[in-house]
Amino acid sequence: MTLDLLRLMDIFDGRDDAAELMAELLDEQMACTRASLMSLLATGKDRPVADAVLSAYGRLDPVMQARLLASAEFGDALATWEEARHKTRDELERALDRLLEQIQREDALHRLSHGDVVAWMRDAPDDRVISPMGDRVAIRENGAWRLERVPGLDGLIAVDFDSALARRHEPDSGTLSQPCLEVSADERERIVAKLAESLELIDVCEPHFGLMIRSFVRRIIVRKSVEQQDVETVDQNFRVGSESRPQQPGTIRLLNPQLTQKSFVACMESMLHECVHNVLAAYERGHGKFMDSGVVVRPVSPWSGNPIPNHSLAHAIIVYYVCHRLFDAILRSPVDLPASERAELERRMGDFGAGFLIGQRLAEQFLLDEPPTDDFIAAIDGMQASMREFYASVDATLEVA
Amino acid sequence: MSRPLILHAEPNDPLLDAMPDAEHMPVDALLPYVHRAEWPSVVRAEFPDDVVRRFAGRRVINRGFSYNGTRLRETLGEWGCHEQWCHRLLQPLFDVAGEVAHDPGLKGVSRSRLPLNSQWFLLRRERPDIQVPTFVYAFGGTRVDLHDFKNPMQKSIWSLFDWKEETHLPVSEQHWHRFFVERPVGTPVLMHFVGDRVGFVFPRGPMSIDEAAFRELAGSVSTTFRSRIGEVLSYVEDDGTIRFHAFSPYLLSVARQPSFRDDLRAAYA
Structure with a gap:
């Protein structure tokens, strides 16, 4: 394997x-x-x-x-x-x-x-x-x-x-x-x-x-x-x-x-x-599983503001990372989209990005007795870093303009 | 040392009254520097040097919390921005501050604004000796087994100080993800902390307490919930057990207490 x-x-x-x-x-x-x-x-x-x-x-x-x-x-x-x-x-x-x-x-x-x-x-x-x-x-x-x-x-x-x-x-x-x-x-x-x-x-x-x-x-x-x-x-x-x-x-x-x-x-x-x-x-x-799937304590999702099981948050982080990528690709493509759809895509993409831009380390948001594996933590840290970089660079581009 | 800066969202925030000599800045004072940005950017802030200087090295007491009711939040809402963008805009000001009283950010993500059972979990992860209420937290619409409870009450996970009868149970929590706790026994003790200064309010009249244990509790709460200031509700049971019930950064119960105001003055001198 x-x-x-x-x-x-x-x-x-x-x-x-x-x-x-x-x-x-x-x-x-x-x-x-x-x-x-x-x-x-x-x-x-x-x-x-x-x-x-x-x-x-x-x-x-x-x-x-x-x-x-x-x-x-x-x-x-x-x-x-x-x-x-x-x-x-x-x-x-x-x-x-x-x-x-x-x-x-x-x-x-x-x-x-x-x-x-x-x-x-x-x-x-x-x-x-x-x-x-x-x-x-x-x-x-x-x-x-x-x-x-x-x-x-x-x-x-x-x-x-x-x-x-x-x-x-x-x-x-x-x-x-x-x-x-x-x-x-x-x-x-x-x-x-x-x-x-x-x-x-x-x-x-x-x-x-x-x-x-x-x-x-x-x-x-x-x-x-x-x-x-x-x-x-x-x-x-x-x-x-x-x-x-x-x-x-x-x-x-x-x-x-x-x-x-x-x-x-x-x-x-x-x-x-x-x-x-x-x-x-x-x-x-x-x-x-990436982590224990118990539901007794649930971290709050930075996206929805709702408490969700730890394991669901683990999934959510990856899901929003992928959705952000798709919406970015659609908005950058030459496809002709109606203005209302373009606006909705932009708004949702901003929502996907938002959760990664919390000041806190996403990998530390889990409420677990046993921490996730190092590999998993590294993956989460990597996604958060990549998103922070994405928005830092788009903001920097604006400043130059 | 320069006086502390209170960044607040509400005009009648109780801390403004408690600290009249601090610098008060309503968060809407920063709105003129916030601009909508073109995709892929969302919003950006251009704080002039004189604004940044007001924060640089300062002791900041960030009372914004959700920013609900502010024009800043409203404006960002009109632009279709997720609430996190509001917090991100202000973060660079907190980054240059000397110290920030609370963990900034979204409700439930900020360590200073956690729901009840998360508070209990994290505190006990730091201090397994601390006693907290028994609870059950249903998933979805599944049935709840309350057999092991002596006297259960349904609560909202966000309702920190309603322990006689829950008066803040939103419709969304009434039948879904229901949260039940053991009704408190013993005598309530309200404690405030400001740095390592603590004070007490005894709602049922004077009583003797294990002050050392409470001070230790205050220290653990301050660290776990990343707050320099806060109010803590505990119950002291008949056998002397101190059961931690909730930490709140909102200070609504202690803001008018003379001892709290004294401690604020001393800590932020």
């Missing part, structure tokens, strides 16, 4: 071998997920369902196995087991049952793509069966099943409005704790168009970020929790937002992207922001 923190930062800085590094990170992530699966199967080796999972998984071709390993649902089932405080028999059975069901579902859709309808689908109570990847859905109409692509970006990133994952309630999630309203066909189109346009602009201005998004984001979950006319009735903190969870790799969640308040620039920022979280989570999977 050549990846370390320094090389990880090379991905964000767009060094020449960024693409190779991304591929290496994806391979690592897949290997970690495969190892988790094998470990779970070993733990459950006395159970018939573990045998069933192993043989069902073993029957899949490598592409389908990779799809499962890369999917949010598979990751979520494995993470739920790994994070269970009490590893009871019930938890074990539940995890294995979930995996088996996902394998069978993926296999059924694969067979449907070849014109076969498996037995359980003929009797399925629901008229929709979605892939654990979220990108394909089988739809039954007038008794006949057909396979459709879930609308998305470039055929690589599904925009998910309807899956069980998209509709579930999570009490500690800023997005999935909110009500789940139906998204109209028109709203769906507008959301997908906004996201597609953002990705296009990223491709033009910082192509390696476009590659990074396509590599590390496979599914964008949308939660609509409020109608446009009712926005003022909802607490400010829950109107628009975005989120990602390491338990669901390759997935990002957007809250109310259908609202006019969620501008094109904001959508672009959210996509990159959450993509960086996914890249970091992929790295941490194989290399360990």
